Amino acid sequence: MKQGDPLKEDVKKKPRVGLFVTCLVDLFRPTVGFASVKLLENAGCEVDVPMAQTCCGQPAYNSGDRSDTIAIARNTIETFEEYDYIVAPSGSCAGMLKKHYPGLFKGDEKWEARAAAFSAKCHELVSFLVDVMGVQNVEAAHAGSVTYHDSCSGLRELGIRDQPRRLLSTVSGLDLKEMKDPDVCCGFGGTFCVKYPDISNRIVEEKTANIRASGAETLLAGDLGCLMNMAGKLERQGADVKVRHVAEVLAGMDDGPAIGRGRN
Amino acid sequence: MQITSPAFKENARHALTDAQLQAALDNVRSGFIDKRQWAVDALPEFDRLRDSARAIKDHVLGHLDLYLEAYEEKVKKAGGYVHWAETAADARNIILDICRSAGARTVTKGKSMITEEIGLNEFLQKEGVRPVETDLGEYIIQLRGEHPSHIIAPAVHLTKEQVEADFRRVHNHLPYARDLSEPESLLGEARRVLRSQYFQADVGITGANFLVAETGSSIIVTNEGNGDLTQILPRVHVVVASIEKIVPTLEDVSQILRVLARSATGQDMSVYTTISTGPRRPGDPDGPEEYHVVLVDNGRSSMLGTEFQDMLRCIRCGACMNHCPVYHAVGGHAYGWVYPGPMGAVLTPSLVGVDKAGHLPNASTFCGRCESVCPMKIPLPKMMRHWREREFSRGLNPATQRYGLRAWAMFAKRPKLYRLATSFAIPLLSLFKGRKGSFHHLPLAGGWTKHREMPAPEGRTFMQQWRDRETMKQEARA
Numbered sequence: 001m002k003q004g005d006p007l008k009e010d011v012k013k014k015p016r017v018g019l020f021v022t023c024l025v026d027l028f029r030p031t032v033g034f035a036s037v038k039l040l041e042n043a044g045c046e047v048d049v050p051m052a053q054t055c056c057g058q059p060a061y062n063s064g065d066r067s068d069t070i071a072i073a074r075n076t077i078e079t080f081e082e083y084d085y086i087v088a089p090s091g092s093c094a095g096m097l098k099k100h101y102p103g104l105f106k107g108d109e110k111w112e113a114r115a116a117a118f119s120a121k122c123h124e125l126v127s128f129l130v131d132v133m134g135v136q137n138v139e140a141a142h143a144g145s146v147t148y149h150d151s152c153s154g155l156r157e158l159g160i161r162d163q164p165r166r167l168l169s170t171v172s173g174l175d176l177k178e179m180k181d182p183d184v185c186c187g188f189g190g191t192f193c194v195k196y197p198d199i200s201n202r203i204v205e206e207k208t209a210n211i212r213a214s215g216a217e218t219l220l221a222g223d224l225g226c227l228m229n230m231a232g233k234l235e236r237q238g239a240d241v242k243v244r245h246v247a248e249v250l251a252g253m254d255d256g257p258a259i260g261r262g263r264n
Numbered sequence: 265m266q267i268t269s270p271a272f273k274e275n276a277r278h279a280l281t282d283a284q285l286q287a288a289l290d291n292v293r294s295g296f297i298d299k300r301q302w303a304v305d306a307l308p309e310f311d312r313l314r315d316s317a318r319a320i321k322d323h324v325l326g327h328l329d330l331y332l333e334a335y336e337e338k339v340k341k342a343g344g345y346v347h348w349a350e351t352a353a354d355a356r357n358i359i360l361d362i363c364r365s366a367g368a369r370t371v372t373k374g375k376s377m378i379t380e381e382i383g384l385n386e387f388l389q390k391e392g393v394r395p396v397e398t399d400l401g402e403y404i405i406q407l408r409g410e411h412p413s414h415i416i417a418p419a420v421h422l423t424k425e426q427v428e429a430d431f432r433r434v435h436n437h438l439p440y441a442r443d444l445s446e447p448e449s450l451l452g453e454a455r456r457v458l459r460s461q462y463f464q465a466d467v468g469i470t471g472a473n474f475l476v477a478e479t480g481s482s483i484i485v486t487n488e489g490n491g492d493l494t495q496i497l498p499r500v501h502v503v504v505a506s507i508e509k510i511v512p513t514l515e516d517v518s519q520i521l522r523v524l525a526r527s528a529t530g531q532d533m534s535v536y537t538t539i540s541t542g543p544r545r546p547g548d549p550d551g552p553e554e555y556h557v558v559l560v561d562n563g564r565s566s567m568l569g570t571e572f573q574d575m576l577r578c579i580r581c582g583a584c585m586n587h588c589p590v591y592h593a594v595g596g597h598a599y600g601w602v603y604p605g606p607m608g609a610v611l612t613p614s615l616v617g618v619d620k621a622g623h624l625p626n627a628s629t630f631c632g633r634c635e636s637v638c639p640m641k642i643p644l645p646k647m648m649r650h651w652r653e654r655e656f657s658r659g660l661n662p663a664t665q666r667y668g669l670r671a672w673a674m675f676a677k678r679p680k681l682y683r684l685a686t687s688f689a690i691p692l693l694s695l696f697k698g699r700k701g702s703f704h705h706l707p708l709a710g711g712w713t714k715h716r717e718m719p720a721p722e723g724r725t726f727m728q729q730w731r732d733r734e735t736m737k738q739e740a741r742a
Contacts, residue, residue, distance in 0.1 A: 021726050023676075027690050028719060030726035049730050052679040060673055062630060062649060063665065064656030068673040075679065152631035185589045189629025194711030195665070196273070196627055201715035202280055202593040203629070232716030235702055260719035262701040 015133075017045040018083035020076070020122075022093045023055040024224040025245075029259065032224065035251035036089045036125050042251075043133040045085075052079040056088075056096040062190055066104070073101050074111070077118045085132070086122045089247050090223045091154020092190075094124035099157050124154055125247060126222055130163040137170035140252035145175040147216035148246065149207070149230065150183045151223035164222060164246050171249060179214035188229035204233045212239055218258070220246040231260040265383050265411060267616055269600030272623035279594040288423050289595050292414070296586035299530025300637065307526065317520045318641045321577040324510055325568065331477040331510045332559065338480025342542025344555035352382035355560045359384060359469070359502060362556055363393050366500045368466035374484060374491035375399035376471025377415050377580060378504050378560055380602045381615070384469070395469075396461045398490035400454050407434050413596030415603065416528050416582040421595045424450065451488075458490070468498040468552070472505035473579070474520070475557070478513040481541040482557065485524065485534035492538050501540065501552035506560045508576040514539075520579060523639035528581035563615045571650045575610050577640040584634035584644060590627055599624055606634035606644040613651050622660055625651035687728050694721040 017040050025032045033049075040047045057072035076097065080086045088094040098119045105111040129135040148168065154160040161183075168176055187193060187203025194200075207230060211219050219234070219241050221227050231243035242258035257263055268275060279285055304310045324331055336346045349355035363371060371388065373379065373395055385395045385406070397406040401418040405411065407430050412418030419427070428444040431453055443449055462468075470491055472482040482503045484491045495501045511517055525531040544551030567573055585591040585605025596604030601621065603611050609624040618625075625648035634644045655661050675682040697703065697720035706718050 026726040027686055028721045030722055030724070030729055033726035033730070049727070051683065051727065051731070054676045054679050054682045057676065060669060060676070062652065063661070063669050064649065064652030064654070065669055065673065066653055066656075068669075068677065071677045072673070075677065079679075152629070152633070156632040156636050183633075185629050185631035185633070187589065187629060189631070191665075192627070192629045194709070196276070196590075197711045197714050198273075198280055199276055199590055199593050199627065200629075203589045204716070206589075206592075228719045229716065231719050232702065232712070235717040235719075236715065256722075257701050260702040260717055262697070262699045 014044060014046045015084040017047050017085045017087050018080045019047055019049045020053060020056070020080065020086055020088040020093065020097065021049060022088055022090045022224065024228070025089055028228065029224055029245065031253055031256055032089050032245040032247050035245070035247040035253045036087070038251045038253065039125065039129060039138070039247060040087060042139070043129050043135050045133070048083065050079045056093040058092065058096050058190055061096065061100065070104050073104050073115070077101070077111075077115060081114065081118050084121065085128065086118070087125055087128050088122070089125040089245065090225075091124045091151050091158055091160055092223050092225060094122055095153040095157035097122040124158055124160055124222065126164045126167060126250070127154075127158060127160045130166060135167065138167050138250045138252075140250055141172045141174075142218075142249050142252075142254060143173040144218060145177050145216040146218040146220050146249065147177050147179045147211060147214040148182060149179070149186060149211070149219060149221040149226060151221050151226045152185050154222050155183055160222065164220075167250050168220070168246070174249070177214045177216040179210040179216070181210055186226045186230050188226045190225065193229060200229075201233075204229055208233050208237060208239065211241060216241070218242045218244060218249075220244055220249060222246050227259055231258070235260045265380065265386070265602060267601045267620055269612060269616070269621040269624060272598060272600055272627060275598035275600055276594040276627075279598045284423055284426065285421055285595055288421050289592055292417075292420055292586055293592045296529070296582075300527060300583060300586070301530075303526040303530040303532065307522075310523070310526065313519065313523050314639050314641055317523050317579075317639060318577060320511060320516045320519060321508075321579075321640060324512065325508065325573055325576055328507065328510065328565075328568065331512060332507060335475055335477040335480055335510055338477070339542065339555075339557055340480075342480050342555070343545075344480070344542045344557060347556065347558045349558055349560045349562070352560070352562050355382045355504065355558050355562070356384060356387045358558050359504065360388065360391055360393070362500065362502055363388065363467050366466050366554070368393055368500070370394045370396060370461065370465045371467040371469055372396050372398050372462055372465040372494045372498060373402070374468070374470035374486065374494040375402050375418070376469070376504060377412070377602060378471050378506050379469065380412060381506075381562065382504075382560065384504070396458070396465065398458050398461070398494050399486070400451055400488060400490075403454050403458065404430060407431075411597070411602070413604065414582060414585060415580050415605075415607075421597060462493045462497045465494075465498045467500040467502060468494040468496075469502045469504060470495050472503050472509050473524070474517050475503075475505055475510045476512075476514055476517060476539075477510055479541055481514075481539045483517060483537065483539050485521070485537050487529075487531075487535045489536055492536060495538070495540055495552065496550050499552060500554040500556070501543070503540075503555075503557045504560065505557065506562065507564055508578075524579055524581055527583040527637065527639040567614050572610065572614050572647055574642050575607070575614065575647060577642055578607055578611070579640060580607075581639055583637045583639065587633045587637050589629065589631060589633070606648070607642075610642075610644055610647045610651070618651055618654055618658075619660060622651075622655050625649075626655075626661075683727060686725050690721045690725050691723060691728075694723050696720075
């Protein structure tokens with residue numbers, strides 16, 4: 001193509017994003033992956049999904065298994081470092097890539113700088129859209145009320161609180177009803193919820209009580225682990241609250257069954 | 265004190281089904297949190313004060329030996345005695361010796377976690393010296409033969425109805441018809457009962473929130489004034505403090521004080537901040553004739569220079585447990601030793617060994633709320649993870665966990681194998697969900713399905729679907 005071709009210029013400027021799908025989205029909720037791709041493409045990114053990704057390594061990391069964590073982290077870095085940005089639809093996994101990977105390679109001559117350069121390019125999906133790509137609004141509609149749970153890692157490691165709410169306020173027909181203590185843990189905690197099921201249950205009971213008291217029809221959050229925990233509890237309680245990842249609503253891909261729900 | 269941390273799970277189970285405890289814990293879930301937030305919101309420089317407080321303690325921990333020696337010098341100059349106790353047993357014996365040479369039969373005590381840590385009350389009792397706790401919360405749990413369940417609110421696990429019943433049982437010389445329905449009336453009664461004890465006591469024992477190297481002073485912050493009476497009225501005052509309580513100057517103390525009470529109770533300052541330096545001087549209107557300081561190490565010096573050194577910045581405000589969802593669920597006693605909540609989850613393994621206290625750093629969701637409110641910015645989740653690493657490397661965690669983790673890691677480290685296995689397993693699992701979207705039972709997922717449904721996979725994995733989509737796109741282009 002000729003120099004100065006506006007089309008070419010446009011293509012050239014598009015940031016290349018490697019989507020870190022996260023293992024839970026890959027296995028349990030592919031819809032969130034497609035919603036993420038759509039949101040990123042709408043924001044002007046070129047999205048690629050490298051096949052060599054598995055998991056961010058948190059199950060090993062939080063169980064004290066440092067050597068497996070490092071092996072997994074190396075694979076993730078090698079797989080993704082060619083991209084301009086690495087984006088994950090999860091505050092917890094993005095927090096792992098961004099905040100915890102560099103510490104794994106402290107003092108490692110070969111990897112320390114590489115991990116630091118990698119982590120600087122990592123972002124959680126919604127905060128990436130708002131803070132990096134400057135997205136102000138989304139083209140989506142959702143008739144009904146929602147409440148938003150702030151997942152811990154996204155909130156406290158990455159400072160994600162306003163960004164999802166700002167985009168949700170531009171979804172037509174959506175009514176955000178805040179619950180009491182949206183920033184308190186849902187009791188998931190990765191392996192915590194199966195290692196200490198009774199304590200986890202007490203915590204998620206508190207959470208679902210607040211969700212139900214908000215009166216919202218749908219619960220949203222940015223992390224599938226928390227969502228599966230809360231959806232599983234609401235389902236067991238027989239509560240009539242639908243549960244979705246925030247990306248599904250923002251991308252207008254919320255017509256399929258909610259998390260844990262069958263086809264009617 | 266008997267350690268029950270290895271039985272954390274059973275302790276937790278009991279706590280979760282104890283209706284009275286759960287009712288009492290509601291006070292922690294709400295009160296402390298809101299009050300702290302109001303106090304913090306009213307002080308725009310709060311976060312900078314946290315940084316400054318952290319820097320003071322980091323500096324001290326880098327020069328602990330120098331400051332401790334400087335402090336000792338000043339205490340001696342003021343006419344006091346300094347005793348160095350390497351272990352809990354050393355500390356107990358030193359204190360007993362002081363009590364014996366003072367001919368003490370009764371000692372009054374201000375609230376102090378270090379004396380809990382060294383098991384002082386049981387020891388003194390056994391040796392024929394009667395300890396009397398004078399802090400209202402401590403007094404209540406002493407009546408009940410319990411230990412604190414919270415480091416600043418020792419009786420927070422009790423409802424006021426339980427306290428009323430205890431007072432009626434123990435203070436049976438008072439008319440039954442009296443009104444004890446309000447916290448104020450309970451406090452009033454405890455005050456009246458305790459008043460005579462201050463005069464009977466030969467020795468008063470307090471902890472210390474700070475030891476000041478510049479002046480040789482010890483400082484306590486209290487809300488009831490009992491600490492002052494404990495250290496002023498008896499003939500002998502014994503300060504028991506762990507070595508990391510040292511700060512260089514009074515100016516440093518005032519910096520840290522600005523974050524302490526706000527983080528703890530949401531007060532700008534505690535009601536009393538009491539500074540004591542040495543025994544009574546000629547011409548002083550009051551004060552003890554003898555002033556002793558027992559400096560307790562009990563394992564702390566071995567934390568210096570390790571990944572757990574930051575824990576020694578802790579000023580015992582309790583904010584971490586006040587904001588911890590696990591503490592809210594089970595209360596302090598479930599942790600099974602002196603220090604509960606997130607700070608206990610880091611400190612307890614350091615002091616009693618991770619082989620005994622291994623549950624504590626594991627029983628955390630890593631929600632990070634503790635670190636976000638810690639006035640000394642101690643990275644509590646990070647240090648809990650360090651304990652998990654030590655456990656893992658020593659093979660201390662359960663075999664099922666280790667094998668499960670190893671099997672999972674074998675796949676997670678090999679993307680092609682992982683892809684192959686998940687492409688097979690996930691659609692298969694999805695088949696079993698039938699018309700429902702979740703499982704009521706699932707093999708190997710009992711921990712999950714005991715209390716919740718397990719949402720089923722939607723169908724094929726994202727990666728399978730994505731690959732198909734990309735292939736179709738390429739074919740369309742060709």
